Amino acid sequence: MDVLIVEPLDAEVLHWLGERHAVRYAPHLAGEPYEFRRSLFRVRAMIVPPSVALDAQAVGGAPMLRAVGRLSSGAENIDLEACARAGIEVVRPTTASAAAEAEFVIGALLQMLRRVPVLSDDGLLVGRELGSMRVGLVGMAPAARPLAQLLGAFGAQVVGYDPALHARDPLWQRWGVEPTGLPELFERCDAVCVLLTYFSRYRGLVGERLLSLARPNQVLVNLAHSSLFEEQALADALRTGRLAAAWFDSMEPGMLDPGRPLRHIDTLQVTPRVASTTLESRSRSAWSVARRIDELLGGKSSDEDFVITVRDDLVDLADGPEPG
Numbered sequence: 001m002d003v004l005i006v007e008p009l010d011a012e013v014l015h016w017l018g019e020r021h022a023v024r025y026a027p028h029l030a031g032e033p034y035e036f037r038r039s040l041f042r043v044r045a046m047i048v049p050p051s052v053a054l055d056a057q058a059v060g061g062a063p064m065l066r067a068v069g070r071l072s073s074g075a076e077n078i079d080l081e082a083c084a085r086a087g088i089e090v091v092r093p094t095t096a097s098a099a100a101e102a103e104f105v106i107g108a109l110l111q112m113l114r115r116v117p118v119l120s121d122d123g124l125l126v127g128r129e130l131g132s133m134r135v136g137l138v139g140m141a142p143a144a145r146p147l148a149q150l151l152g153a154f155g156a157q158v159v160g161y162d163p164a165l166h167a168r169d170p171l172w173q174r175w176g177v178e179p180t181g182l183p184e185l186f187e188r189c190d191a192v193c194v195l196l197t198y199f200s201r202y203r204g205l206v207g208e209r210l211l212s213l214a215r216p217n218q219v220l221v222n223l224a225h226s227s228l229f230e231e232q233a234l235a236d237a238l239r240t241g242r243l244a245a246a247w248f249d250s251m252e253p254g255m256l257d258p259g260r261p262l263r264h265i266d267t268l269q270v271t272p273r274v275a276s277t278t279l280e281s282r283s284r285s286a287w288s289v290a291r292r293i294d295e296l297l298g299g300k301s302s303d304e305d306f307v308i309t310v311r312d313d314l315v316d317l318a319d320g321p322e323p324g
Contacts, residue, residue, distance in 0.1 A: 103150070
């Protein structure tokens with residue numbers, strides 16, 4: 001078998017892959033971990049959902065595996081080090097969800113600016129307009145480019161920080177973002193959007209030192225891993241009003257449990273990782289992953305024209321469309 005697909009996949013993408021390789025489409029294996037691992041011995045590539053763990057033991061049971069695809073950008077369920085040691089490429093879309101994430105950030109900012117009013121000079125509680133603000137982007141992830149464009153269309157000024165980018169890097173100018181230091185970003189900005197790719201060395205990066213610098217009535221949107229934040233420092237900033245509001249698109253399990261610092265904070269909004277999940281972004285992601293897997297497997301399979309296995313049944317497929 002060339003490709004095992006455990007994640008539900010767009011029918012057109014499935015047909016396209018099936019024309020080129022022997023494909024088994026078995027989303028039911030996501031709920032059957034033992035059967036999933038048994039099926040890996042002759043698999044050369046797979047596409048798995050976040051609920052399926054691919055740890056070192058599973059990698060060891062897949063000697064022919066050369067590629068693992070994920071339709072979303074995260075890879076928390078995959079042992080990246082084990083894959084690297086085995087020469088397995090983890091295929092993830094790099095820009096497919098950028099537009100969706102940028103739109104999500106704009107929506108989150110607009111909601112917070114209206115739903116969490118501030119005290120005006122004449123003593124009234126009022127909302128605010130995005131176009132009057134300076135917005136700071138932490139991390140020049142792919143979503144930063146369309147986000148900067150959308151913010152500019154509103155009239156907002158955009159500044160940014162990325163530990164991997166020098167201030168003279170031409171990317172800043174191309175993306176329309178003014179580079180600045182991280183402390184200065186928190187001091188100067190009315191809104192902060194955290195997009196930074198997570199590495200263990202960044203754990204707790206945003207803590208008391210930075211949050212104490214937050215501009216009055218600052219709002220924050222986080223699409224990055226919640227471990228970038230010091231839990232107690234974030235709770236203190238929200239409870240004291242140093243941060244007017246924060247929106248996290250996912251948090252580590254347990255962070256909102258009873259007894260934890262962030263429990264019952266009205267100005268904290270948490271969504272279940274929905275920023276990157278749209279009909280359009282999922283289609284772009286599926287095509288991106290499928291094309292790369294096809295490249296890694298060397299194009300059309302020599303021993304099968306287009307057969308897809310659905311559970312244990314073989315189904316012949318009509319010609320699918322070429323990717324657009």
